[in-house]
Amino acid sequence: MKTFLKIIGGLVAIFILAIGAVFFLTGDMVKVGDEFFTALKNNDVPKAYTYLSEDFKVNANENEFKEFVDKNSISSFKESSWEERSINGGRGELTGSITTSNGGVVPIKLSFVKGENGWKIYAIEKPNFRKKLKRTAYPLKKNK
Numbered sequence: 639m640k641t642f643l644k645i646i647g648g649l650v651a652i653f654i655l656a657i658g659a660v661f662f663l664t665g666d667m668v669k670v671g672d673e674f675f676t677a678l679k680n681n682d683v684p685k686a687y688t689y690l691s692e693d694f695k696v697n698a699n700e701n702e703f704k705e706f707v708d709k710n711s712i713s714s715f716k717e718s719s720w721e722e723r724s725i726n727g728g729r730g731e732l733t734g735s736i737t738t739s740n741g742g743v744v745p746i747k748l749s750f751v752k753g754e755n756g757w758k759i760y761a762i763e764k765p766n767f768r769k770k771l772k773r774t775a776y777p778l779k780k781n782k
Contacts, residue, residue: 667730667750668720670757675715675736678707691751691758710764712746714738728752729760 670689677686683704687695690703698706707713720734730750735743749761 667723667725667732667748667757668718670750670759671720671732671748672718674759675712675718678713679715679739681713683707689759691753691760693751694758694760706762711738711742711744712736712762712764714740714742730757 674686674689677683677689683700686707687700687703716737716739718734718736720732722731722733724731728751730752731747732750733747735745737743744764747761747763748759749763750757751760752758
């Protein structure tokens with residue numbers, strides 16, 4: 639019985655260490671994501687823009703980025719909740735939601751790349767409900 643309890647205790651300890659490692663390794667991404675949204679909340683678009691990767695900036699200048707932010711209600715950030723975190727070498731992802739100042743919840747996914755200056759946001763994804771409702775399967779036509 640003592641051996642069984644030691645094995646169970648060891649497995650629980652390994653599980654706790656693994657979860658702790660994930661939170662430790664992804665902590666900087668969470669910090670960057672939260673600072674990014676806080677800058678947007680404070681209407682500091684130039685500061686928020688500094689959290690974006692060079693590749694992101696090549697595809698969207700600061701004005702285009704501001705238009706995206708304004709259209710997607712992410713500038714009214716209140717708090718974030720990250721349900722899923724992953725890291726693979728120099729890439730990482732945070733998937734979760736942000737709560738807006740008026741109580742709305744916006745599902746969001748941030749993709750990151752790690753460079754010389756730490757983690758930078760490579761992509762921002764927000765589900766498009768219209769696409770979810772769009773019919774994707776059509777019945778086959780019978781040959782006559």
